[in-house]
Amino acid sequence: GAVVSQHPSRVICKSGTSVKIECRSLDFQATTMFWYRQFPKQSLMLMATSNEGSKATYEQGVEKDKFLINHASLTLSTLTVTSAHPEDSSFYICSAWTVLRRTEAFFGQGTRLTVV
């Protein structure tokens, strides 16, 4: 089946630094990818929709200047958490649709970000 891979799976960074998370579709082209965040014992919250070759669409309340999304190719989207703070510590998950088999969205394994 289709695979979506995230990297890194875990990252610890210092407050004030930036962290980049990569999301790759390994065996299909993804014109649209989605980024979620999940706090402990809570559900996934959609942050933004990433469209290849154009600007991302952010959900209400998500700071676009803090969570930079780049979708430069059909197989790669990146999320950069800029000037990270401890409250940005969370589980970040990406997902993608396949263009040809539009029956299910595939999710990455997630990235655990800890800001110290």
Added chain:
Amino acid sequence: DAKTTQPPSMDCAEGRAANLPCNHSTISGNEYVYWYRQIHSQGPQYIIHGLKNNETNEMASLIITEDRKSSTLILPHATLRDTAVYYCIVLVGNQFYFGTGTSLTVIP
């Protein structure tokens, strides 16, 4: 915003069928119902989806009421590895908005 409501938790005996309900009373005629599950600290895993008709695959069955206002996911023979949070999701456009899900615990 999520258009679904689910019970927060359920238990099921190993080997028995697990029936997970979901209400989606505001669903529109062309919106699909999807089920995903999430095992701790992993990405969600697709289970099944449907529009009007009941569906079955190797993992589960999906029963959708005739008025489409609710559905039930059935795991026919629950195993310990089925312990997870199960999300019922109505697909809006091409975006998934997750509700709170049901935490299913399969008991030996």
